[in-house]
Amino acid sequence: MVALTSPAPIPLGSSVPALTPHAISVSLPTWEDNIGYEEGDKRVVDKMETGYPRFFIHRSIQKLAALCLRKFGNPENELCILLSSPKVAKEAKDFLASQTPSLPSRIVEFVICPSTSSLTDAPPTPDTPGASASSSAVAAVDCIELQILLFDKAHWPTAKAFWQHTGDGICSRLAERALSFLGESPAGVVRPPSPPSERPTFKNSASSRNRHYARRTPAATTPTSSTPSSSAVPLAPKTVLPETNGETVVEENLTAELATYLEERYGRNLPLFNAGLAKQALKRRIAGGLLPSDEDYGKIQDVARGASNANGKKAVTEDDVYLYPCGMSAIWHAHDICRKARRAKGEKEGKSVCFGFPYTDTLKVLTKWGPGSVFFGVGGSEDIPEFRAVLEKNKASDEGRILAVFCEFPSNPLLRSPDLVALRRLADEFGFAIVVDETIGNFINVEVATYADIVVSSLTKIFSGDANVMGGSLILNPNGPHYDSLKAVLAEDYEDIYYPEDAVYMERNSRDYRNRIRKVNDNAYDVCEYLYSRSLEDTSSPNAGKAIKRVYYPRYVTPDLYAQAQRLPPLGKGGFGGLFSVTFVSEAASKAYYDTLGCAKGPSLGTSFTLASPYTILAHYLELDWAEQFGVERGLVRHSIGQEDISILMDWFETAVKAAEEAVKAEAQ
Secondary structure: OOOEOOOOOOOOOOEEOOOOOOOOEEOOOOHHHHHHHHHOOHHHHOOOOOOOOOOOOOHHHHHHHHHHHHHHOOOOOEEEEEEOOHHHHHHHHHHHHOOOOOOOEEEEEEEEOOOOOOOOOOOOOOOOOOOOHHHHHHHHHHOEEEEEEEEEHHHHHHHHHHHHHHOOEOOHHHHHHHHHHOOOOOOOOOOOOOOHHHOOOOOOHHHOOOOEEEEEEOOOOOOOOOOOOOOOOOOOOOEEOOOEOOEEEEEEEOOHHHHHHHHHHHOOOOOHHHHHHHHHHHHHHHHOOOOOOOOOOOOEOOEOOOOOOOOOOOOOOHHHEEEEOOHHHHHHHHHHHHHHHHHHOOOOOOOEEEEOOOOHHHHHHHHHOOOOEEEEOOOOHHHHHHHHHHHHHHHHOOOOOOOEEEEEOOOOOOOOOOOHHHHHHHHHHHOOEEEEEOOOOHHHHEOOOOOOOEEEEEOOOOOOOOOOOOOEEEEEOOOOOOHHHHHHHHHHHOOOOOOHHHHHHHHHHHHHHHHHHHHHHHHHHHHHHHHHHOEOOOOOOOOOOOOEEEEEOOOOOOHHHHOOOEOOOOOOOOOOOOEEEEEEOOHHHHHHHHHHOOOEEOOOOOOOOOEEEOHHHHHOHHHHHHHHOOOOOOOOEEEEOOOEOHHHHHHHHHHHHHHHHHHHHHHHO
16 A cells, blocks of 8 residues: 655645545635634635535535526525435425424425436426437436425525435435536536537436536646545546636546546446445445455454354344445434334334434434433443433333433544443343444444444445545344344335445445554554653653643543453554544644644544544534533544554644644743
């Protein structure tokens, strides 16, 4: 494996990775940029080309939504969100209706076909002017069925909350495909219109796409990362179009057929018509099975997921793995499945418990759907007696037994691990389900299926690594007490809405997952050891002049609880993963450190390159005091370590720590 090199700075608002059409992060290189983003500062917002997909709706999705709104809605007083199935659209409509007061909305189904020459709500036939029998046949197979939820403009925040919390909105690749069917370019690309007869047809358009890579190039060259995304495709000769608004639009056009050929021949993708095989490979990989290209993949000490060879329990198989559009979608559906399984027994749902400080949307899901939630913000062993008291009280009431406990292993951003052994004992005694989000630990470093009824993970993160595709997974523990009831709900309720092309990219990206984890484990271990030596926690050296207050990393935070589910022997150094957070003695030190740090900076984690973020500012800007009471300080900086050479990483971090210590010194003077 070739180590990554130090990238040049990525400009504010540009995609991370740079020049990646479906990037899942955006560059926010300074502390003030992050604050400006949260406060809607025009200086920052006007430069935002993209953002994390559930928070910032991709430009191509926005463009498609605008076209749909003009066709089916009233742009003067309505807005819309685009959803991928009638079932999801109904959930969104019901969510709006459940508000107080109830918010009205309506659903329109829009069928978009490859040979569509203009907006139409019916596929063309051979009798349609300009349509041939062959194009009609293609359309019949390859049409996209889009669900449009229309509502009053005033209700946008609520509709956007559904999009953000559930993760079930359409993806950017689907939007790009739909635009190409309509004869439109992806957002940000300007090209002369082609006559309908020159528009391409797509033999396998449900799982392929017409790619138009384009870049707006200002007069001065903008620095970009020197490390190209692994998903980059060789580009056709550039065509310089007339200047627009003072910028030269440079378009690199690839026909769908050529883009597909290049990606399959040189990009290592499965053929796009084999998306079903890609999904099967993903399920096997997640379950811990072996593929011919995955030597020893997911196996440590030859112990299968969810079972030991010695205890006779069933191992997780691909039939217990379910794919979703993103990790948050998997969490939302895990909660929904638990609710439906409880109702199927003729019992009240009961509240859910969030045990530990979670990623922000998890708590929102538990609060906004169902009868509510109970929150244990620390989620440590010290909370177990109080949790038992809640269970006892709840058991004696008529509210319904606690439905499920949701926790992360370890947590984001404080890397605390819950006591899974104690939680399992309580679950068996009181009959609730346990849902564990293993995204941060990842299933090479930890094995939580033994303790959980449902395991969820964001495949978007380190499983993918390339930061160019979203995905999520849900695993049922075949040995869990709720397996049969949960499996019955999924058999009736599950629908595969994971966009086929996203699955193809995810399969390609995840093939070297194990090797990347080893490198990330090693890098994070070394970097954290250095940062710990410069923190107030390290009493072996004088504290005078130190800027770092604490390093949050499983090695230093609840290591005994992390060991409950840690795979042994660890892969690489420690086996603690690539995520850690650092707090500082002052906000000035936090700012100096963050602004000086040489890595990419933006939301998300698990990227193959190092990525840093002032997590609390981005995730909890409107509730900073609330977050701080659980130890999530305003000045916290979260890091996701990548695969760079350790010498480059150490140079970045030593320089940043020095800047923070200089800021502390300046404050003292």
